[in-house]
Amino acid sequence: MVGTDRSVGVGGVTLNEEAAMLFETDTLQLLAEGLETLEEGFDSLPAPEMVVSDRVRMARVMSEVACRLRDNYPYFHPLYAGQMLKPPHPIARAAYALATWINPNNHALDGGRASSAMEKEAVAEIAAMFGWKSHLGHLCGGGTMANLEALWVAGQLHPGKKIVASEQAHYTHRRISGVLGLAFAAVPCDGRGRMDANALEKMLGAGDIGGVVATVGTTGTGAVDPLPQLLCLRDRYGVRLHVDAAYGGYFTLAAHLASETRATYDLIGQADSIVIDPHKHGLQPYGCGCVLFRDPSVGALYKHESPYTYFTSSELHLGEISLECSRPGASAVALWATQRLLPLVQGGEFASLLEACREAALTLFERLKADPRWWVPFAPELDIVVWAPRSRSARRSSELSQRIFDAAASQNLHLALIRLPVRYFTSGETGLEPDQDTVLCLRSVLMKPEHRAWIDRLWETLSRVAQEVMEP
Numbered sequence: 373m374v375g376t377d378r379s380v381g382v383g384g385v386t387l388n389e390e391a392a393m394l395f396e397t398d399t400l401q402l403l404a405e406g407l408e409t410l411e412e413g414f415d416s417l418p419a420p421e422m423v424v425s426d427r428v429r430m431a432r433v434m435s436e437v438a439c440r441l442r443d444n445y446p447y448f449h450p451l452y453a454g455q456m457l458k459p460p461h462p463i464a465r466a467a468y469a470l471a472t473w474i475n476p477n478n479h480a481l482d483g484g485r486a487s488s489a490m491e492k493e494a495v496a497e498i499a500a501m502f503g504w505k506s507h508l509g510h511l512c513g514g515g516t517m518a519n520l521e522a523l524w525v526a527g528q529l530h531p532g533k534k535i536v537a538s539e540q541a542h543y544t545h546r547r548i549s550g551v552l553g554l555a556f557a558a559v560p561c562d563g564r565g566r567m568d569a570n571a572l573e574k575m576l577g578a579g580d581i582g583g584v585v586a587t588v589g590t591t592g593t594g595a596v597d598p599l600p601q602l603l604c605l606r607d608r609y610g611v612r613l614h615v616d617a618a619y620g621g622y623f624t625l626a627a628h629l630a631s632e633t634r635a636t637y638d639l640i641g642q643a644d645s646i647v648i649d650p651h652k653h654g655l656q657p658y659g660c661g662c663v664l665f666r667d668p669s670v671g672a673l674y675k676h677e678s679p680y681t682y683f684t685s686s687e688l689h690l691g692e693i694s695l696e697c698s699r700p701g702a703s704a705v706a707l708w709a710t711q712r713l714l715p716l717v718q719g720g721e722f723a724s725l726l727e728a729c730r731e732a733a734l735t736l737f738e739r740l741k742a743d744p745r746w747w748v749p750f751a752p753e754l755d756i757v758v759w760a761p762r763s764r765s766a767r768r769s770s771e772l773s774q775r776i777f778d779a780a781a782s783q784n785l786h787l788a789l790i791r792l793p794v795r796y797f798t799s800g801e802t803g804l805e806p807d808q809d810t811v812l813c814l815r816s817v818l819m820k821p822e823h824r825a826w827i828d829r830l831w832e833t834l835s836r837v838a839q840e841v842m843e844p
């Protein structure tokens with residue numbers, strides 16, 4: 373139980389109306405109703421004898437599963453304000469579960485006719501969000517797999533050339549490049565964690581770069597690389613520009629972004645490829661990434677022979693334009709249902725949920741900035757806030773972060789930690805002794821819209837804990 377009255381309106385959506393339960397359970401009724409409708413569609417079939425295990429034994433195992441799952445941080449709860457973890461929307465949960473009764477495989481139309489059509493529709497809606505009327509794209513296991521496909525295409529089109537991404541880009545870009553047999557180099561960032569376009573230009577001068585990854589919403593701080601400059605460099609040097617918007621992509625729908633940030637979002641559609649993760653801000657269960665290519669002709673690179681599939685239709689199969697073979701049709705069904713309920717439009721319900729997250733982050737930022745106990749290196753561009761305890765040295769500040777992080781967790785406030793370059797803290801008047809290269813900072817990903825209503829509670833606990841740790 374989390375109290376009795378925490379209902380909060382976000383863009384006309386009432387969140388957690390009763391607030392007497394920790395978990396929403398209406399989904400179970402939705403699922404039962406959906407199952408009935410689904411079954412009616414197959415009622416010309418004779419009923420088979422079900423091979424089902426003993427109910428009592430299953431109940432015992434289920435109880436064991438539920439008990440095992442208690443060994444988790446409460447990712448679903450607003451007091452979990454640490455890493456990028458967000459519960460799926462109830463409609464996604466129900467639609468996903470419903471689809472598992474069919475268990476379609478979106479590799480080929482033979483394995484998932486309806487869910488393949490739903491995938492194409494849902495992916496086209498995501499592409500339209502970036503202004504694309506035509507595209508090639510599909511869902512996949514997540515951001516890593518999606519970026520792998522984009523970098524694989526970059527490598528095919530610029531064989532033997534390097535991939536570069538900022539030093540704050542997701543760590544998997546370096547690893548993916550290695551897997552693809554491509555060299556990789558990191559581009560330095562400016563003091564706000566964004567790719568330094570001047571540094572990139574110097575690197576491009578060597579002529580050995582084939583693909584640039586721009587991150588729109590870095591994992592660590594939510595920084596947005598400057599696309600206006602990066603796109604000019606792309607055109608000048610003839611490289612491929614891939615946008616990794618796995619985390620930040622959906623914020624293109626949000627109002628009130630800072631003007632520099634908005635300028636980048638308005639240009640995402642000019643990139644050669646885009647990755648966005650519905651399993652991050654798109655309210656989906658894990659296992660749902662998405663890769664999009666502006667030029668559909670890159671589909672030719674995927675051409676392969678398979679003696680096993682593609683017998684029932686002459687239409688293009690999703691398996692013909694993706695590196696993975698079997699893929700869960702249930703992911704597509706869940707995404708389609710979510711976008712049907714919450715269309716991807718500016719000013720809509722879905723956009724207002726993102727705006728609530730950003731508002732929460734801005735409120736936390738303002739409070740930290742006004743409080744002499746903290747240093748905040750920069751304002752959040754999206755909904756991720758980083759800060760460090762004010763102290764004489766980088767080492768001491770890092771120790772305090774660790775202790776505050778541990779003490780907050782013991783009070784049910786779950787934050788995250790991040791190591792940031794010490795130069796992010798020494799450019800102003802901090803007087804910080806840079807006795808090590810990095811500062812261990814506190815980090816909060818405020819990616820649940822409920823966070824907006826819980827900021828006072830988060831702040832109260834953080835303040836109390838900081839007082840205990842910093843002024844014993």
Ligand SMILES: Cc1ncc(COP(=O)(O)O)c(C=O)c1O
Pocket residue numbers: 456513514515516517519542544587589590591616617618619649661
């Ligand atoms: C910007 C960015 N790119 C890629 C990834 C990797 O995505 P996934 O964990 O879905 O493989 C992440 C994950 O946090 C990310 O934030």
